[in-house]
Amino acid sequence: MSRSSRSRTDLQVRAVPAKGHHSVYVVYLRDPRGDGKAGYYVGMTGLSPEQRFDNHKRGIKAAGVVTRCGERLVPRLYAHLNPMPYAKALEMEGALADSLRKRGYVVFGGH
Structure with a gap:
């Protein structure tokens, strides 16, 4: 292999995707406070949202509330945002949680 082709290959392997690989996700929670009302859990992950939900x-x-009360992911609330770099995911996790709280929802997570 010539030096120039090896360098190109190395660069391709080392290239970082411009959009990043982190995601925010939202889980629907059934009766998390025991008052009959639903809620949401907002998180961020370097895994796929589906894999992260399965781990919960x-x-x-x-998060205990997801283990106990998590019913399903709610992709309509987050899929259009993903993927993103780590720093943006941290920011977006809080912003998404705040947005849901402002709409009157009970929200867990969103640190």
């Missing part, structure tokens, strides 16, 4: 449900690095 299996108790792996889980």
